[in-house]
């Protein structure tokens with residue numbers, strides 16, 4: 051294979067760095083072609099000590115890196131196999147950024163299933179890539195590289211969400227029990243460590259629809275705990291939350307991740323997701339009537355102004371009411387790279403201003419979840 055000498059003088063491609071590293075954080079770069087490898091390395095060398103190798107080479111990089119950046123075509127099974135072969139090494143890096151050529155749901159799901167902590171399009175700008183690696187909230191620099199272990203609870207939950215979306219995209223049966231189990235683990239985590247820790251961890255590690263699902267599930271669980279619901283109801287709540295946006299797997303990412311306002315046609319397309327999710331789930335064993343109701347109706351409002359069925363008042367069930375409040379709050383406080391994160395107090399004020407749409411007593415009860423828990 052071709053060796054590439056980086057601008058900082060390190061030889062990459064044969065698995066070793068030939069020069070002692072500096073105090074700068076140490077990164078690995080993996081790529082499926084030499085061009086991609088040298089392209090990514092040349093960006094990262096501005097701020098990091100970098101060693102890289104092609105995925106088709108024998109893995110020789112030995113030093114544990116602070117982060118791994120992988121740029122590869124994930125529709126190629128050989129690349130997937132090569133990344134899987136390096137799974138042990140990947141798991142030791144706290145941050146694993148995948149740069150994807152094709153940002154389809156399948157490729158994104160695949161990246162998360164392979165252990166990505168962040169997935170970005172390969173066209174991502176230099177500034178964004180460096181920010182993802184140097185952002186203090188991401189902890190790569192601050193953690194001196196390899197001292198922090200990957201967060202297995204978040205990884206497991208994210209992988210369950212990724213598998214769920216892949217199943218819809220590929221029209222394959224869903225692992226209903228696996229998804230519910232991931233919800234149960236989130237409930238355990240929040241019971242033990244609280245909601246704030248979950249929100250911070252998820253926002254630090256994930257983007258887009260996966261982040262949203264994980265946040266909504268956590269918030270719904272904490273809302274249920276604060277209301278004192280029993281174990282069976284808590285299971286209904288986290289299951290509904292895990293599945294609620296599954297229909298988004300049918301919506302193009304260009305719409306889902308569009309910065310700024312959607313036009314009328316895009317909005318109409320996004321509003322098909324509750325029905326799409328319902329249609330996909332309705333023939334699955336283990337999906338209860340309440341879950342189906344929540345998936346189909348989590349965008350309905352008490353005043354009849356929601357979609358897809360313009361339900362109002364009493365025809366909207368309790369689980370749906372709790373989920374809808376949690377869903378709106380999660381959407382407001384999400385971390386998106388193109389907009390600042392809204393503070394929790396401000397997001398709660400938005401809920402309070404939605405007169406007639408949400409149940410007033412529930413919004414009032416949600417205050418402690420939103421602000422203090």
Ligand SMILES: [Fe+2]
Pocket residue numbers: 294295323348349
């Ligand atoms: Fe939704």
Ligand SMILES: [Fe+2]
Pocket residue numbers: 262266294295377
């Ligand atoms: Fe949602």
